[in-house]
Amino acid sequence: MPHPKLLRRALRASRRALSSRSQRNHSRLVARLLRREIRFRRARRIAAYWPADGELDPRPLLEDAFTDGKAVYFPVLGKRIGGRSRVKLRFVRWIAGETMRPNHFGIPEPTRRGRHIRPARHLDLILVPLVGFDSACNRIGMGGGYYDRTLAFLKARRYWRRPRLIGLAHECQRIERIEPRPWDIPLDAVVTERRIYVGSPPDRQIWLRDRSHLS
Ligand SMILES: Nc1nc2c(c(=O)[nH]1)N(C=O)[C@@H](CNc1ccc(C(=O)N[C@@H](CCC(=O)O)C(=O)O)cc1)CN2
Numbered sequence: 021m022p023h024p025k026l027l028r029r030a031l032r033a034s035r036r037a038l039s040s041r042s043q044r045n046h047s048r049l050v051a052r053l054l055r056r057e058i059r060f061r062r063a064r065r066i067a068a069y070w071p072a073d074g075e076l077d078p079r080p081l082l083e084d085a086f087t088d089g090k091a092v093y094f095p096v097l098g099k100r101i102g103g104r105s106r107v108k109l110r111f112v113r114w115i116a117g118e119t120m121r122p123n124h125f126g127i128p129e130p131t132r133r134g135r136h137i138r139p140a141r142h143l144d145l146i147l148v149p150l151v152g153f154d155s156a157c158n159r160i161g162m163g164g165g166y167y168d169r170t171l172a173f174l175k176a177r178r179y180w181r182r183p184r185l186i187g188l189a190h191e192c193q194r195i196e197r198i199e200p201r202p203w204d205i206p207l208d209a210v211v212t213e214r215r216i217y218v219g220s221p222p223d224r225q226i227w228l229r230d231r232s233h234l235s
């Protein structure tokens with residue numbers, strides 16, 4: 021595998037190179053695939069992200085979420101220590117149309133705090149942005165380790181109730197194999213414009229109900 025920095029750069033360039041028409045199509049197709057899934061339909065609290073740098077746009081899916089009365093959250097970075105944020109993400113409730121403010125990386129964040137903030141473990145579903153993935157649902161992110169640190173609690177033990185982690189991506193972000201590092205948190209599924217990839221064995225049944233034609 022090439023050096024991680026070069027790999028990230030190439031994958032980021034490939035998602036940025038998609039036309040805005042493909043971008044729109046892909047996010048509509050992803051929404052169409054995921055909205056039928058029980059893991060999405062049952063979820064009451066969903067975290068998404070504000071798309072940047074060619075990332076798959078989760079907003080068509082969020083329209084479904086609002087229609088269904090789900091609560092939608094966006095990640096916010098914690099306070100910076102020594103110039104670099106080394107802390108975990110927290111999730112702030114978002115109301116459509118609400119003012120956003122760019123964070124340290126220029127990505128818009130909701131501005132409300134206080135009782136609108138929730139830790140990751142209170143969420144039912146987390147839509148995770150990614151730079152690269154493989155068919156086993158291993159993930160490469162932007163390299164800050166934010167999602168890995170935020171979700172590290174999932175490694176400590178098995179939870180009966182825990183947030184399900186769904187990566188959203190373009191098919192061009194898939195690579196043959198990602199060797200997971202010890203701190204990497206595997207995703208439960210990755211959804212692209214083409215199909216749903218299912219990761220962890222405990223969840224296979226629920227995702228693969230009637231899609232045997234795909235695997
Ligand atoms: N849309 C979106 N929101 C997100 C993430 C994400 O991947 N996508 N994150 C997922 O973790 C967190 C932010 N993490 C990020 C980590 C690095 C860079 C980034 O652009 N890094 C620059 C160098 C930045 C600098 O130091 O000034 C780069 O790599 O070019 C952006 C976001 C939380 N919010």
Ligand SMILES: Nc1ncnc2c1ncn2[C@@H]1O[C@H](COP(=O)(O)OP(=O)(O)OP(=O)(O)O)[C@@H](O)[C@H]1O
Nearest residue numbers: 159160161162163164165166167168169172203204
């Ligand atoms: N649970 C953890 N505890 C301590 N450090 C961690 C943990 N998870 C990740 N890190 C640190 O974060 C750094 C970046 O991790 P990695 O390259 O996996 O980021 P990423 O998953 O690609 O990015 P992101 O999650 O922000 O999109 C690593 O060098 C690692 O030291």
